[in-house]
Amino acid sequence: MxxxxxxxxxxxxxxxxxxxxxxxxxxxxxxxxxxxxxxxxxxxxxxxxxxxxxxxxxxxxxxxxxxxxxxxxxxAPLDVEGLEHLYDLREALEVKAARLAAARRDAGAFERFAHAFAAAPRLLDSEAGLDRCYALSAEFDAAVDAAAANPWLQQALASVRTHLVRIRRLARHDPARLRAAAAEHQLIAEAIAAGDADLAAHAVHVHLHRSRTHFGEQLRAERARREEVGA
Structure with a gap:
């Protein structure tokens, strides 16, 4: 005992x-x-x-x-090379998930997400609002995963998103990027609600391209600051 x-x-x-x-x-x-x-x-x-x-x-x-x-x-460090590797995998997984979700969607649920993302920019003036925006993104990811109905894909995405949590901190106090991301998510939600797999895949591609570019710039700037301090 x-x-x-x-x-x-x-x-x-x-x-x-x-x-x-x-x-x-x-x-x-x-x-x-x-x-x-x-x-x-x-x-x-x-x-x-x-x-x-x-x-x-x-x-x-x-x-x-x-x-x-x-x-x-x-x-584990956050660096540009790691970001590129992560986003290569993220794009392959999330584009596929969006296509599957558009084919197997709950139109009403994704229409509600589209409306929520349209209203999200109004939440960016407070910490509580920022937290709500991040929670909305997590809820949307979960809804896409559920609609895709592929447990192996969901498991792979869960691993990727663990590392995205660290990277997303870089945008937490960048309202312009957060507003743009909300609009990008709105388009993805609208495409899935409409059952348009091609548009959903394209919207995900655009969102991830902009996200990759933004975070790459942030990481390069952070590396430059460290090198300047160490000089």
Whole structure:
């Protein structure tokens, strides 16, 4: 009984450490390139080193952390090359999902999303409004996934979106980009509602091209700032 209780406690500690570390990486509390030391994180989280070590392994498996020779683990950096790789995969998956969703749609649901995205720019003047816009985008993604009705595609997209959370922080305080993204999402929703697979695919392509360009510029600017500080 005691052994079972210890195992249960260990599992809870491991899950707790993983959930907290993952959240901190996605939120930027643990910044890209930050060193992940077992001792430091176990003290910060109030758990032993073993749960932290197990949590680190899961972060590496997700691509959120990576080994660095001589330094143990670091939070995976955000760089232009990684962005390009991510968006290559994202476009292939999301274009296919939009096509399937247009063919298998719930027209009423996507019409409601189109109306919601049309109203979204009015929410951008407050933190609560920003949070609502991001929540609306997540709800829309889930609706497209459900309409596509392909569990393998949904699983692949879930992995991609984990990394998009980190990248999207770069646009959080850029109202112009957020307004443009809302209009792009509105067009995607309208195309799916109309059952127009070609238009839906094209609208996704345009949205991702603009998103890739915007975030690429942000990452290049951030890299230039770091190089200037280090000079």
């Amino acid at each position: 005691h052994a079972q209780s210890r195992r249960s406690g260990h599992v809870r500690a491991s899950e707790r450490a993983y959930a907290r570390l993952r959240e901190d990486v996605l939120d930027g509390v643990l910044a890209p390139g930050a060193v992940l030391a077992e001792v430091d994180q176990s003290q910060r989280l109030g758990v032993s080193r073993t749960p932290v070590r197990e949590a680190f392994a899961r972060l590496v498996a997700e691509g959120l952390a990576r080994p660095l020779a001589g330094r143990g683990l670091v939070v």
